[in-house]
Amino acid sequence: MTGTPEDEVLHRTDNGVAWITLNRPDAMNAVTWDQRERVIALLGDASADPAVRAVVVTATGKGFCAGADLRGAPVTGDRVAGDVARTIRLGAQRLITAVLDCEKPVIAAVNGTAAGIGAHLALACDLVIAAEQARFIEVFVRRGLVPDGGGAYLLPRLVGPQKAKELMFFGDAVPAAEAARLGLVNKVVPAEELETTARAWAERLAQGPTRALAMTKQLVNASLDSDRTTALAAEATAQEINMTTADANEGVSSFVERRTPKYSGR
Numbered sequence: 001m002t003g004t005p006e007d008e009v010l011h012r013t014d015n016g017v018a019w020i021t022l023n024r025p026d027a028m029n030a031v032t033w034d035q036r037e038r039v040i041a042l043l044g045d046a047s048a049d050p051a052v053r054a055v056v057v058t059a060t061g062k063g064f065c066a067g068a069d070l071r072g073a074p075v076t077g078d079r080v081a082g083d084v085a086r087t088i089r090l091g092a093q094r095l096i097t098a099v100l101d102c103e104k105p106v107i108a109a110v111n112g113t114a115a116g117i118g119a120h121l122a123l124a125c126d127l128v129i130a131a132e133q134a135r136f137i138e139v140f141v142r143r144g145l146v147p148d149g150g151g152a153y154l155l156p157r158l159v160g161p162q163k164a165k166e167l168m169f170f171g172d173a174v175p176a177a178e179a180a181r182l183g184l185v186n187k188v189v190p191a192e193e194l195e196t197t198a199r200a201w202a203e204r205l206a207q208g209p210t211r212a213l214a215m216t217k218q219l220v221n222a223s224l225d226s227d228r229t230t231a232l233a234a235e236a237t238a239q240e241i242n243m244t245t246a247d248a249n250e251g252v253s254s255f256v257e258r259r260t261p262k263y264s265g266r
Contacts, residue, residue: 003023015206016203018054022060022064025060028065030066044098046104053206053207055102056202057108058109064113065121065122066118093148106126108129109197110122115139116138116149117148122136128185131191132189135174138151140168141170155168163182209250210265212247212248219234246264
């Protein structure tokens with residue numbers, strides 16, 4: 001029986017952290033059209049909500065996300081030229097850009113296999129924590145497909161073009177420990193410590209200067225596509241804007257007064 005989007009993507013906010021949990025364990029959390037739309041909406045809500053200062057994306061069961069499940073997508077007539085490109089633009093690419101553009105830091109807590117768009121969902125996050133049994137698979141080649149959902153954009157920026165080609169050409173599973181060695185994962189922990197570790201990292205971020213973190217994220221992401229002059233100009237502008245925030249004033253004041261800063265996220 002098919003559940004509601006609210007059942008299949010759980011959401012809660014604790015201590016300034018929004019938890020977005022894929023919840024179709026019987027399907028290894030292959031993401032449906034409805035789930036994708038809910039995740040995109042929740043990430044947008046997190047950006048706009050001052051009470052949310054960090055986000056964790058995770059899943060239930062043995063899999064993080066086995067890829068795309070197109071069941072439940074809107075039914076269309078005969079396919080014509082442009083339909084596939086439009087579907088990808090409005091679907092997988094919107095999901096990935098929603099993570100990249102979220103104004104709060106996003107942590108992926110990868111509990112199991114992350115394949116296809118599921119791998120890209122994890123790798124688009126700002127920080128990735130993986131359980132020891134997690135695996136990352138560029139599964140597209142196994143099905144005769146070109147990687148979509150931003151894979152050919154994300155992977156070379158994380159591991160370099162040659163390693164990215166290896167992963168995409170062969171489609172082999174990359175265990176969590178190897179993913180960490182390659183730079184795809186920040187930290188690998190035993191499965192029973194995954195949620196605790198993600199919570200600790202997220203709550204630490206939630207206590208930080210939220211607007212400064214948002215602009216830092218934007219600067220780092222944009223730098224990968226920018227020349228030096230553009231990157232340095234963006235940096236200077238970001239610092240100019242940031243210095244108008246309450247948290248920047250608190251950070252400077254606390255330094256001068258030799259005390260621990262208390263950031264409000266504003």
